[in-house]
Amino acid sequence: MQSNPKISVLIPVLNEEKGLGTVLKNLYSSATTSQIEEIICIDGGSADRTVDIAKSYGATVISSKRGRARQMNAGARHAKGNILYFLHADTLPPKGFDKTILEAVENGSQSGCFRMKFDSKNPMLRLFGWLTRINHTLCRGGDQSLFIEKDLFELTEGFNEDYFIYEDTEFIQRLYEQTEFKVLPEYVITSARKYRDKGWVKVQFHFGMIHLKSYMGAGPEELYRYYRKNLLT
Template identity: 50%
Template structure:
């Protein structure tokens, strides 16, 4: 069985859509959906009673902290970390468990955006490639709880880039596979900032980290650019 962990902050509109999608696309291997709220000021925490096997907990804001909080209470041997605006494919839970049974203890799906733009289409196509440079949090992440605990989970010093950081450690364990089915994620940040400004921001974050920027410096740069 699988525990799905969804970190949220002010996702009252998105969460019901995602939860309905998960219910309709599941093959029946979901034991629980753990929504970890980082202090939302909207109605994100009011949907618990509407969906079966869904619980809501609170933690400090920050995806790494929130996802670790969800993982600590998860009951299943397989964890699936999912962003609120990413929609996994049909039978996603069965596909994940099939990979785990093959010995693949961590991985993600191929990803495409919900916006038709040649650059975003290219970025989506590159997620087929099993290389660390083609990874990102919007692709979701499954990992056995045993392996997750072995590598000490997400590094909570990261408020951005936390997905890339843990994936790097999973690649070092030689435990990462790509499931050849498409997850669809929202292009809302690209629509807010513009495709090229958003892509430039991600490139800046990548190279700053590559040249030794701290987690705090990455966070400061990201939010300064986001709010400029």
Template identity: 50%
Template sequence: MISIIIPVFNEEKNIGKVITYLLENTNPKNCKEILVVDGGSTDQTISIAKEYESVTILQCGKGRAKQLNHGASYATGKVLYFLHCDSIPPKGFDGLILDSIYDGKLSGCFKMKFESNHLLLKISEWFTQFNLQYFRGGDQSLFIEKELFDSLGGFNTNFIVYEDNEFIHRLYKQASFHVIQKPIVTSSRRYQENGFWKLQFHFMMIHLLYHIKVYNHQEIYKYYKKNIK
């Protein structure tokens, strides 16, 4: 069964929407629990999440890697599904994940679709259908067998940002990875806030500087803080 883990920090606009969707679109035989891991929200995120009695709320220090690991440590399902609060997986996602697991594909994600029809994002989302680590990111969500996750040591908490990419980089070296060819719909809010072309440029620079080993976790965070809202 699947444990769904959602890290949150001041997500009052999205948390109700994603929990409602998950409760309405999961088979109880497939999904064991929904864990919302809060990093110290100061808005109504937790108050809204508490309205859903079947959801477990966990508290953790701020930092998405810490929150994801904390959720995984409490999870009782054999499959972990890490989901961002502003991403909506396709209908039947739980069955698709378990089908992949039963087929021996112990980790993977969905291809991505943005809410926006901006040309740049249409091009970006097109690339996510390919099973190459350079086209991966947390917004595509991540499913992984819990035993495999534990064997990899979880997310690297040194990474304040880019933690999902760093983990997937290690994951690709150790296990089979599968891209399910159904789209997860994710928000384009960061592109709208930062500018579409500007944000894409900075994301590409972070990818490049990490993969050619010019930047470590501290330098990535400094670059991110300087250039991205």
């Protein structure tokens, strides 16, 4: 890693007007260094005020075909920083997240994530959050955010755009095979809105089935069909 590394924060967005302002405000208030190069929101075709809100907070907005994998790859191509930090639009990073990432990279970690907590007191969701401290692919997901050196991102060819869901997990599994993945001790706070809307038992069961199907060899189209049938209806 070169001296004085810079971080590009990359947020894929689609109709996120309700919570995006909170996330962007948190990013500015939580940063403790001057080494954030930019915040980029990659819009997949929002029909609400998402783009206007992102611009009002000083974020760069670029357009992309819909799909988080496509959007995040587009953001990475546009990014000027040599460290990429992928963040979901409903997740709040911890205070000093930038300093923590920079120190991890300086100590030799090329990729990694934070632990995670849900914004819920549900005991099962708290358990799921506790499990994110375990450094194993089964305990990984995009809600924990992801930092990665840009050179490594390009070497691994980024996110697989065939995936419309599970793209984070599939990519992180490849990172575990090629580098020592670091789980940072601080916590991001992520929204439990899907669990509140659908019910935590239903959501967790079907996510578990998606993991199992992937493990058994299911491809991206089969995973998306299952997700669309069971969690989008």
